[in-house]
Amino acid sequence: MNQERSLSLIRPSYSALNALSRAFDSGLILVSLYISMNYYGIPISQDYLLSGIGCIILFGIFSEYNDIYQGWRGEPIFDKAVRILVSWMAAFMLIFISIFLFGNPYSYLHAENSIELFLLLVPALIILTHTIRRLVLAFLRRHGLNSRTYAILGANHLGKRLETAISQMPWLGYNFKGYYDDRTHTANRRLDLNRIDEPDRRPPNSNNLKFQAVGKFTELLQDAQLGKIDHVYITLPLCAEKRVSDMISKLADSTVSVNIVPDFFTFNLIQSKWSNVQGIPVVSVFDTPFTAFDGLLKRIEDLLLCAIILPLISLPMLIIAIGIKLTSSGPVIFKQTRYGINGENIAVLKFRTMAVCENGDNIKQATFNDSRVTPFGAFLRKTSLDELPQFFNVLQGQMSVVGPRPHAVAHNEHYRKRIQGYMLRHKVKPGITGQAQISGFRGETDTLDKMEARIHHDLEYIKQWSLWLDIKIIFITIFKGFSGNQAY
Structure with missing residues (x-):
């Protein structure tokens, strides 16, 4: 039990929450279809119903591609609204073209007003519900409900970059415990953001920013075993593989969730993407944006x-x-x-x-x-x-x-x-x-x-x-x- 925060409900996983959001958005599309047709007195025929289901399927595909349900995206709500609108317009246009090429477009001629209302109502309702969801989650987590405490193992630029990114997403309810690091400051170790080496790897506005580790790994392990930390993010260099492996083995004697953040920023990444090959994670270093x-x-x-x-x-x-x-x-x-x-x-x-x-x-x-x-x-x-x-x-x-x-x-x-x-x-x-x-x-x-x-x-x-x-x-x-x- 976390002793530094108030008791809360069992934490739902983001996959469950996002699955619920997908299902709710699908329901909104059907509700919008019902409202649009009934408002103008148009009966919902089988053709309209099949078109609505097609919109649900295609919107789901484009939404997945545009990461609409990815909880870790820290963009402003306006940017998310744009991605929702683009996904919906792409889905609607494909259905429209399919009806024109393979269906019976004449059956839709008397429902122009209903179709226009449907086109506008769906993105409006989805954007509204996503905005309300974010505001409600932010409010609840600011008041301690379903909040989590995390620590970063690795007092370096990558760690600071991660901490900055998470701090920009307050609706996640993540409270920062601090940095932990056993390493001492040497010419080859970046433990101080005020150093001038590798300035391109620093997070924004970090030129005059310093930070110190709040403890060493033994103290991190102790805090994890006492339930003071929910998540640990390891941002140590790729060359520290053996040390990271030893630390993970020791953290297994706790209930903390452990995450590794590989420092791929050491490479000149071009359109880098994650992929999965039969369970094997693969990261592309050089790729084309046009896939x-x-x-x-x-x-x-x-x-x-x-x-x-x-x-x-x-x-x-x-x-x-x-x-x-x-x-x-x-x-x-x-x-x-x-x-x-x-x-x-x-x-x-x-x-x-x-x-x-x-x-x-x-x-x-x-x-x-x-x-x-x-x-x-x-x-x-x-x-x-x-x-x-x-x-x-x-x-x-x-x-x-x-x-x-x-x-x-x-x-x-x-x-x-x-x-x-x-x-x-x-x-x-x-x-x-x-x-x-x-x-x-x-x-x-x-x-x-x-x-x-x-x-x-x-x-x-x-x-x-x-x-x-x-x-x-x-x-x-x-x-x-x-x-x-x-x-x-």
């Missing part, structure tokens, strides 16, 4: 943008083609081999801007007043209009509208030997515009530092990818154009 649903979402984004943009640029492309023919001899379109996703060769299309077409092992980047560039080609390169044919690459699935710009094969082979992680930019499809380009890193990269800066932005894009980031990059490209004065 499963996100890959489909990215492809839909590209196709929609092509459907909008290609008709708009068809006349300008025709005028550009005529201009190229009138100002220089040679083909209008220039094909150059570039690396696509996973390093596969693709033929990237561009309007020809040079008097010569280079596509060999040694390709010189265009420079200021480059004699190879035609006068009309210089205008196209400066305005990036020479890239317009690449929308056909996007249509074919070889490129994306937004992504790292494709480099010549010769440049890829040159820089992959000089810049660590260079080839990771090929974990996604190359793009027509990208984060590096709107940040001013386009055109000639005549120094290694410039290329490193471009690659940094490319990898940050892959790490931070979201649909909203793509939209932001597209809008900046439209209204501000590409930044930088190095496009020759």
Whole structure:
């Protein structure tokens, strides 16, 4: 029995609570269907009922993908509301498309108002109930009901990062006991957040923050055996495997829940994900953000943008083609081999801007007043209009509208030997515009530092990818154009 807090009910597991929340949300969808139909006097036929059940199933799938029922997510309620809304709209649209393609859409024509009310009522009720649930849990746990006490074994940056994350989720009802650590401060041990080594691994706003261990492991074990601690989180380094194993064995002589927090932040993670292979936990270090649903979402984004943009640029492309023919001899379109996703060769299309077409092992980047560039080609390169044919690459699935710009094969082979992680930019499809380009890193990269800066932005894009980031990059490209004065 925990002696430092008031008596409480038996603690329900989060899996049980979340299962109840899933079931309740499913019920809300059916209730919303009933209200929407009855409000306008529409009888609930078998077609409507099957559509409602389909919405429940698909909403459950998208909710699982978007971690709506994950209790450890510490985002603001607004962010969770957005994920609920996105999951519901995706489920509703799939049902709508399925009815249009395979069902009888005419049976729904007289129920437009009911369908619109159903579309709006479901996310409103689900968001409302999730908000109320969080507020009620936070209130109860602030008053000692179902609260828990936890300690961190490992007074280091990872421990502080964990403590900061948990403190941002007060509705969990976790009370921090303190840090425990046997280690003494040496050059190789990070026991003081005020040290300047590895600043990128510190939690936010920790530059002037110090903390000390409240005790050693023997005291942690004693507190655990006395019931003063409910959960222990071990944040010791990966190299301390033997010591961690010994500590876990000793903690088995208590009823405390033990959790290991591996310090994967020592690696340069890119789209890292947990997976389970027949009970064996696996962590990906380098991965693509475009797997499963996100890959489909990215492809839909590209196709929609092509459907909008290609008709708009068809006349300008025709005028550009005529201009190229009138100002220089040679083909209008220039094909150059570039690396696509996973390093596969693709033929990237561009309007020809040079008097010569280079596509060999040694390709010189265009420079200021480059004699190879035609006068009309210089205008196209400066305005990036020479890239317009690449929308056909996007249509074919070889490129994306937004992504790292494709480099010549010769440049890829040159820089992959000089810049660590260079080839990771090929974990996604190359793009027509990208984060590096709107940040001013386009055109000639005549120094290694410039290329490193471009690659940094490319990898940050892959790490931070979201649909909203793509939209932001597209809008900046439209209204501000590409930044930088190095496009020759």
